[in-house]
């Protein structure tokens with residue numbers, strides 16, 4: 482049994498930061514490492530990891546917050562269904578995210594039926610106990626959340642709960658990492674791969690990035706020592722001219738991931754192109770509901786077209802999500818954009834980079 486304190490041990494932190502400093506000195510150039518996980522973004526700022534490493538090691542936040550990468554069109558569609566009288570069941574973060582024509586919270590204030598739930602199964606229970614309602618669960622999130630939504634759809638079919646549907650907006654992380662490398666603008670030297678997502682897809686899922694793009698990848702956990710060791714392994718690979726996938730988080734992540742969860746995803750969903758905020762449409766980066774479960778897909782049963790137009794003036798979430806700027810570089814950061822007055826999704830979610838920088842700050846902020 483290992484305890485959390487073991488991963489915050491001062492002596493170990495000191496040893497590893499010294500090792501990072503030694504390698505960073507030898508590298509003598511800026512090294513840009515990106516995390517693609519909201520929980521990593523939070524841990525890095527919360528534990529002051531940026532202050533512990535040399536200035537030539539730059540930590541970038543990527544598109545790792547599910548709420549943040551969900552585009553306006555999705556929110557506009559959810560609002561449109563709410564206006565048509567559907568009952569929208571959603572995770573709490575989503576209701577504050579401004580779409581191009583307002584948020585679900587605004588719809589709720591106008592009397593639309595919007596309920597916050599803690600899981601897709603809660604939404605299913607809601608549908609079961611309210612047979613007079615047409616319940617839509619907002620299915621957003623990456624490979625970590627998607628299996629729970631797949632399970633709810635599967636149970637709905639088994640139990641014949643016909644008034645339960647999903648607005649499917651799930652996304653897959655490795656294709657987004659590939660798109661960032663192909664775009665090249667963020668100049669990424671290495672990836673800290675997401676711990677939670679990797680429990681499902683396994684460390685093997687990143688091998689193509691190391692092999693085809695020559696970019697080192699390290700799967701890490703969320704304790705300070707996990708992250709520092711992830712940085713240490715990445716810059717060691719860069720210094721030695723290697724590009725491999727290493728797994729620092731073996732206590733939770735295997736090479737194959739979770740076969741049962743992956744099988745469930747394969748049964749209920751199909752891979753499809755998907756639109757990401759700030760990154761456009763990325764090939765094979767999303768999930769849609771399989772034809773055999775189409776009666777649980779609200780977009781098949783009740784197709785809805787929306788026109789999303791208004792651009793949010795000055796909001797630079799798209800650049801934040803691509804690792805091109807840090808949140809404080811947005812002129813709206815802190816004033817007027819704050820968690821109590823979010824002007825973009827990255828300030829709404831507690832895992833959004835702007836929200837994280839607002840709460841924990843960092844060097845230079």
Ligand code: SF4
Pocket residue numbers: 795796797798801808811812813814815818819823824825826827828829835
């Ligand atoms: S600070 Fe606010 S307006 Fe600026 S990028 Fe972040 S969420 Fe958008």
